[in-house]
Amino acid sequence: MDIVTKKKLNILIQLAEADKHFAQVERDMIFRIARERNFPEETVNSLIRNPEPIETLGALSVEQKADYLMSSIDLLFVDQKVFESEVIFCRSIAIKLGFKKHVVDYLIENFDKYPAEELKKAIFSQFMLT
DSSP: OOOOHHHHHHHHHHHHHTTOOHHHHEEEHHHHHHHTTOOOOOHHHHHHOOOOOOOOOOSSSSHHHHHEEEEEEEHHOOOOSSHHHHHHHHHHHHHTTTTTTTHHHHHHHTTTTTTTTHHHHHHHHHHOOO
């Protein structure tokens, strides 16, 4: 089983539930990511029923960290409702990924203003903790 995808999906599931409403569009996005990565649907359903604790994320590559963060921001906007509980959750994930928590505010403000590659460059140059 692909542990990197499992961790990512687990984070996205918990983010989707952060506002106490797991929207269908959020669920669809999570299952789409699972399909794109050939990740078993029954494992996704199991994670939805019983999310796992989010442990350390430091062993991920820089690209994987950016992917987790950008996917979290994508999910934040997918239902077109951004709740403070979701922003707080994203900030905690950003910190676990090795970014400054303000990266989330930057991405929220600039999400639809710049292409993803430009945003990635900015987060690496301005918001990495190392």
